[in-house]
Amino acid sequence: MTELLHYPFMQRALLAALLVGIAAPAVGIYLVQRRQAIMGDGIGHVALTGVALGFLLGTSPVWMAIAVASLGAVTMELIRWYGKARGDLALAMLFYGGLAGGVMIINLAPNGSNASLTTYLFGSITTVSDSDVVAIVCLSAFVLACSLGLRRQLFAVCQDEEFARVTGLPVRLLNLLLAVTAAVTVTVAMRVVGLLLVSALMVIPVAAAQQVTRGFAATLGLSVIFGVAVTLSGTTMSYYADVPPGGSIVVLAIAVFALVTALAAPLAKRRAALHGHPDRGDPDHRGSGDGGSGGLGSDHGVTVAGGTRPGGRSRPQDGDGASSRDQASARDGRGAEGAA
C-alpha cells in the first residue's frame, strides 16, 4: 500500500488530492447553504474556455482557467443580483457558452484536440507537475483563508442576505469574494477531479455531513473530513484500477453519502430516545414543518412528514419520537435512491 508513496508523481497527486479534499467542501458548503449547489458546475463549464485559451495562446492553462472562471463566476453573481426573472436562462447560456467555447477554441489551437481536454474534464493523477503543485498549494491557501477565516461573515450572508446587509456587512464584496473563491477552487480541483465532476466534490461531502449534524461548524468540519477521505482514497484507487481519479473520487463520495444516510436513521432514533423531549415545558410546542434540510431536495419528504400536523396546538409528548421516525423513513428512501 505504501509503495505508491515512493513515486514522485503519486506524492504530488496525493498532496493535490489532500488540498482539494479540504478546499472543495469548505467553499461548497456556502453554495449549498445558499441553495446554489449547481453553481460549481457552471463555473467548471466556463473554466473549460479558459483551459482552451491557455492552449491557444501558449500560456498556462491553469492561470488562464482561473482568470476566465473568475470572470464567469462574477458574471453569475451579477446575474443573480440584476437578472430577476430571466436570470436562470442567462445562467444556462453562460454554462453552454463556456463549454462550446472550450471545445471550439481547443480545436483552433495548433497542438490541441478534444483529447487534450480529457485530462481537464475528468482529472488525471499522472499529469500533476511540480509547477501545478506550487499553484495548487498557493491557491488552496487563498481559498482556505477566505472560506475559513471569513466563515462567520459568509455564513451570515448565505443564511439571510437581507439581514446581513442590515448588520452593515459589506455584502456585495463578500458575495464577489465567494464567487472568485469558488472559481479558484474549481480550477484547483480540475487537475484532480476534473471540471465536469468538481461540483460533486463541493456538494456531496456537505450533503453527507448534514445528515448527521445540527450546526454549521460541525457540518463544515465533517464535510472536510469526508472530502479528504474520498479524494485520498479515490486517488489511490485510481492508481490501482487505472481509471481517471475524478470518476473514482465521485463514486466514493456518493458511497459515503449513501452509507451516512443509512446510518443516520438509527442514529436520529437513538438521539431522540436519549434526549427525550427537549421541548418539554415550552409553550409553543408545535410540529416543525421546516425540519431537516438536505441539499438534494430532501426537505420535501421531511416537510410532508412534519407539516401535516395541525398547527397551533401543543402536540402529545411522544410527538418528537414520531417526527424522528418520519424523518428517518424519509431519509431511508433517499438512501436507497443514492445507492441505486
Added chain:
Amino acid sequence: MAAPQPVMSLRAATASLGARTVLRGIDLTVGSGEVVALLGANGSGKSTAIRTVIGQVPLSGGELELFGTPFARFRDWRRIGYVPQRSTAAAGVPATVREVVSSGRLARTRLRPLGRADRAAVARALDVVGLGHRAKDSVNALSGGQHQRVLIARALASEPDLLIMDEPLAGVDLAAQDVLAEALREQVGRGTSVLLVLHEAGPLAPLIDRAVLMRDGLAESVADPERLHDLACHPHDTRDAAATAAAIQSGLSVSEANPGTHA
C-alpha cells in the same frame, strides 16, 4: 415621553416597488424609548415602510434620518436590530440556534473574530427570549414560535437601540405570543425603541405607545393613547384612528378592508 431627537424619522417619504407606487408620502417618527406599531391591511405599505427604514427599499422622495443622521451618511448599523418576517424556507445547511444568533453580533464585530464580550452578549440575547437551553439545537428543529424568538435574539445580539420588527406575531400561536411579549417588554424596559408592523396587536397591545394606521401608501392617522378619548368622541372625523385605538385596546385585528366597522 419622546426625547428631543427621534431615533428614526421619515418625512414625506415616497417609494415604489417596480412600477407600483407603494408609499405616497408618509411621515413617521419613533421617539427615544417609544414603541410604535404600524397597522393596516395587506398591501397598505406597512412592510415597505419598514424596509425603507432599513435601506432595503430606496426612497424615491422625502427624507429618512436614523439617530439624527441622514440615511446616506448613516453607518452605525449596530444600533439597529432588524427582525424580518419569518420565512418558512430553511437554508440548505443546518445551523444551530447559537450560530444564527451570533450572526447578529456581526453588526458590532464586522470582520474581527468574536471575543468574550461578544459571546456573553449572544448568551444574554438567548436568555431574553428564553432559548438558552436550545442553543446547540438546529434551528430547523424548532417550532414557528421558537424560530421567531431566534430571529429576535439575533437582532438583540448587537444590543441595538432601535428594534425594527416585521410581523413578529405572524404564524405564532397564542401561548408563544405571550412569551414574545414578555421578551419584548424586558427589552423595552431597558430603554430600547421599537418600530413594528402588526396585523393584530394581541398580547403586545399594552406595550404600544402609539399606533399608525397605513392605508393605500399613506399613514392615515395616529392613535395617541392620551387622545384616545377625543378620538372615540369624534369617530366621524378620525374614524380609522378610533378603529385603531379600539383594536389595540381589544387586541382585535384591523386587517379588514374597512377597519372603521369595528368602531
